Amino acid sequence: MSHAVKEYFNQMAANWDDLATPETVSRLRELIRELSIAPGSRVLDVGTGTGILLPFLLEAVGPQGRVVALDIAEEMLIRARAKYGHAVEYIVGDITCAPLLDTDFDEVICNSCFPHLADKPRAAQEMARLLKPGGRVVICHTMNREAVNSLHASLGGVVRDHLLPDDEDMLRIFTSAGFVKVGITNAPDRYLLTAWKPPV
Ligand SMILES: C[S@@+](CC[C@H](N)C(=O)[O-])C[C@H]1O[C@@H](n2cnc3c(N)ncnc32)[C@H](O)[C@@H]1O
Numbered sequence: 001m002s003h004a005v006k007e008y009f010n011q012m013a014a015n016w017d018d019l020a021t022p023e024t025v026s027r028l029r030e031l032i033r034e035l036s037i038a039p040g041s042r043v044l045d046v047g048t049g050t051g052i053l054l055p056f057l058l059e060a061v062g063p064q065g066r067v068v069a070l071d072i073a074e075e076m077l078i079r080a081r082a083k084y085g086h087a088v089e090y091i092v093g094d095i096t097c098a099p100l101l102d103t104d105f106d107e108v109i110c111n112s113c114f115p116h117l118a119d120k121p122r123a124a125q126e127m128a129r130l131l132k133p134g135g136r137v138v139i140c141h142t143m144n145r146e147a148v149n150s151l152h153a154s155l156g157g158v159v160r161d162h163l164l165p166d167d168e169d170m171l172r173i174f175t176s177a178g179f180v181k182v183g184i185t186n187a188p189d190r191y192l193l194t195a196w197k198p199p200v
Contacts, residue, residue, distance in 0.1 A: 004158045005116060006072045009049075013075035016050045025052065027142045027189065028111065032056035035138060035194075040064040041106040044130060046095045047071055047113025051080030051088070057109070058087055068105070070098060096122045103132045114139045115148060115162040124177035134199040137179060139170075141191040148191065164191065 032053065037043065037060035045053050048069035057067045068089045071077050077090045093099045095110070096119050108127045117123045127137045141148050145164045152159045165173065167184050170193055174182045179195035 002118060002158070005118075008158045009071075009073035010075040013050065013073060013079055016076065016079070017052075020052055024142050028052060029056050031140055031142075031190065031192070032060060032109075035060075035107075035109075035136075037061060037107055042066040042068075042104060043107045043109060044068045044070060044100070044105045046108060046110040046127070047116065048080055048090075049073075049076045049112075051083055053109065053111055054080060054084045054088055058084070068100070070095060070100070095126055098126050098130060100130055102129055103135075105130050106132060106135050107138065108135070109138045109140070111140050112142075112148075115152060115164045116159065120165065121173050121176060124173050124179070128177045128179060128197050131197040133197055135197045137174070137193075137195050137197075139191075139193040142189065143191065144188055145186050145191050 039062040041061045042065065043057050043061055045057060045067065048054065048071045051069065054067060054069065061067060068091060069077060069080055070091045070093055072092065072094050074092045077092060080088070081090050091099060095117060108131055114120065131137065141164070148164045152162045167186070170184060171182055174193070174195045178197065180198050182193065182195040185192045
């Protein structure tokens with residue numbers, strides 16, 4: 001994890017919520033609904049930011065479930081906590097060396113964060129470590145890969161070369177980390193990768 005990336009997102013935190021349009025929020029609500037997360041699931045939200053996914057994840061897992069928010073930028077999590085309080089567990093940490101127990105999650109979800117991870121193979125390995133056998137990883141964006149990559153290039157600065165790899169590379173990263181049934185959708189208004197840790 002680069003200190004510059006952490007500082008970049010800490011500085012973005014105060015205005016982060018203003019960047020999400022109602023359409024983005026609505027697409028994310030639909031995306032989480034389509035995942036059919038089982039009530040009672042334990043879900044890790046990687047790169048939570050100010051918590052755009054949290055209300056949808058809380059609704060999906062219900063009162064018996066558990067939602068953990070992980071982010072390197074503490075300023076982001078302060079804002080998420082202000083909104084969702086004790087309903088969620090907040091952890092300042094890096095997904096490439098997450099301070100979390102093995103096999104503790106049914107679902108690992110990473111929205112608009114994967115391009116920012118410097119060591120993507122390592123992050124995928126950590127996601128596999130954190131999932132129970134049979135658990136699912138989800139990498140998603142509310143725009144396609146080309147739009148994600150041009151957005152970061154146009155923003156410049158520390159995120160200018162934070163790219164979402166092409167299908168071949170993503171397949172290699174996730175299969176090398178031990179995932180199976182890797183599926184990738186790169187549609188005009190959505191990027192979605194799902195993959196499963198094999199059941200024992
Ligand atoms: C583009 S923001 C997306 C935030 C949120 N998921 C959303 O959709 O609004 C990316 C987030 O990932 C976090 N992040 C970047 N690198 C990370 C890492 N190595 N481990 C955990 N979080 C990270 C950033 O601090 C930032 O909050």
